[in-house]
Amino acid sequence: MRFSDAQIDALRERIRGSMSDYRFIHTAEVEKMAARIGELYAPDKLDILRAAALLHDVTKELTPDEQIEMLRAAGEDVAALELASHKTFHARTAVYAILRDHPEFAYEELLSAVRYHTTGRADMSICEKIIFLADYIDMSRKFDDCVKLRNYFWDAHPENMSESERERHLLQTILIGLDTTLSSLIEEGAPTDPDSVSARNFIINQLKK
Numbered sequence: 001m002r003f004s005d006a007q008i009d010a011l012r013e014r015i016r017g018s019m020s021d022y023r024f025i026h027t028a029e030v031e032k033m034a035a036r037i038g039e040l041y042a043p044d045k046l047d048i049l050r051a052a053a054l055l056h057d058v059t060k061e062l063t064p065d066e067q068i069e070m071l072r073a074a075g076e077d078v079a080a081l082e083l084a085s086h087k088t089f090h091a092r093t094a095v096y097a098i099l100r101d102h103p104e105f106a107y108e109e110l111l112s113a114v115r116y117h118t119t120g121r122a123d124m125s126i127c128e129k130i131i132f133l134a135d136y137i138d139m140s141r142k143f144d145d146c147v148k149l150r151n152y153f154w155d156a157h158p159e160n161m162s163e164s165e166r167e168r169h170l171l172q173t174i175l176i177g178l179d180t181t182l183s184s185l186i187e188e189g190a191p192t193d194p195d196s197v198s199a200r201n202f203i204i205n206q207l208k209k
């Protein structure tokens with residue numbers, strides 16, 4: 001393990017003090033869910049998963065203007081990004097905030113899990129998949145779609161599955177999550193993120209095998 005329990009406990013307290021209670025409750029529940037899923041899929045990466053969960057929404061409470069300013073300062077093509085949903089900016093800015101404020105946690109696997117937690121992407125790593133799903137189905141989520149996906153994932157008892165069944169079950173669950181998000185964005189007439197479309201296409205192809 002890269003991070004000790006004491007380091008993660010200290011990070012949790014720093015995070016608690018840096019955001020609203022509402023956001024912290026969600027963050028702490030994502031940590032628990034990421035660890036629960038991680039026990040089944042990546043027991044050697046629980047420290048990375050816990051820290052990534054604690055850090056995934058660190059910039060969520062900044063205004064869109066503050067997010068854009070951070071992205072511009074980091075040299076990102078803001079004009080291109082403005083075509084996308086502002087809801088996805090915080091996943092990009094969180095990476096810069098981690099490098100600046102929590103450099104001791106700046107491991108590649110953690111940063112990419114944070115970076116892709118809202119959109120997913122093609123060929124996701126195991127940490128990217130787990131943080132994406134944990135953020136969708138954490139116990140603080142009460143929306144119908146989230147409750148349904150949580151039940152879909154756990155009611156199938158992935159803990160009793162063979163390794164290959166369990167892997168397919170994770171992909172299938174993420175696919176339903178992506179379909180649900182993309183469908184509602186289309187319904188609202190909102191832009192969709194190309195990374196989510198790539199993630200969906202990639203998983204559909206993997207499940208065909």
Ligand SMILES: [Fe+2]
Binds near residue numbers: 056057117
């Ligand atoms: Fe988020």
Ligand SMILES: [Fe+2]
Binds near residue numbers: 026030056057135
């Ligand atoms: Fe979140």
